[in-house]
Amino acid sequence: MTQEEAKKQANKKAIKFVVALFILYVLFSQGNLFMNSVMTPGSRFYNPFISQHFDYIQGLKSALIVPAVWIIKAFGFYAIYNEMDVMVVSGPYLRINYSCLGLGVMSFLAAFVLAFPASWKSTFKMLIIGFIAIYVLNVCRIAGLGILLGFFKSQRNNFTYHHEIFNIIVYICIFTMLYFWIKKSSKLTIA
Numbered sequence: 001m002t003q004e005e006a007k008k009q010a011n012k013k014a015i016k017f018v019v020a021l022f023i024l025y026v027l028f029s030q031g032n033l034f035m036n037s038v039m040t041p042g043s044r045f046y047n048p049f050i051s052q053h054f055d056y057i058q059g060l061k062s063a064l065i066v067p068a069v070w071i072i073k074a075f076g077f078y079a080i081y082n083e084m085d086v087m088v089v090s091g092p093y094l095r096i097n098y099s100c101l102g103l104g105v106m107s108f109l110a111a112f113v114l115a116f117p118a119s120w121k122s123t124f125k126m127l128i129i130g131f132i133a134i135y136v137l138n139v140c141r142i143a144g145l146g147i148l149l150g151f152f153k154s155q156r157n158n159f160t161y162h163h164e165i166f167n168i169i170v171y172i173c174i175f176t177m178l179y180f181w182i183k184k185s186s187k188l189t190i191a
């Protein structure tokens with residue numbers, strides 16, 4: 001194969017990757033938004049059966065709230081919660097909305113990993129590790145907000161950008177993991 005042919009083949013692979021990444025990201029992110037609409041009472045596409053039996057969004061909220069409350073209590077605060085709220089007594093009231101779940105970041109990670117040409121074993125492993133990392137960081141964010149706002153009551157207005165800060169931290173972590181994963185996956189395909 002000549003250098004020109006190798007360059008054309010590499011360009012085709014790159015274009016295929018970018019198109020697959022875009023299509024998968026739109027499919028995952030918009031699919032999650034649609035499912036949120038299906039499971040939210042009063043919304044346009046609300047379906048009571050699906051909402052009652054397949055509400056993975058509420059399941060994720062609960063999976064984030066419960067361990068975050070355990071951590072908050074471990075720091076000596078008294079906290080109560082329901083399906084979407086955490087209240088630290090003498091501290092903050094935190095509402096966990098759809099945008100707090102990290103589904104956009106998870107959609108990007110899934111799209112990138114599935115679009116990238118790597119073995120299925122490596123792809124599956126990266127998805128699991130990435131989803132767990134996003135989940136752990138999200139639990140730490142919720143617990144951290146409860147603890148910090150409980151200790152520093154007068155500073156509550158300074159924590160308004162926690163969502164943006166969380167996204168930056170998570171994307172840095174995800175890009176770092178992807179960098180090492182791509183590096184490792186590329187060595188495997190060359191060898």
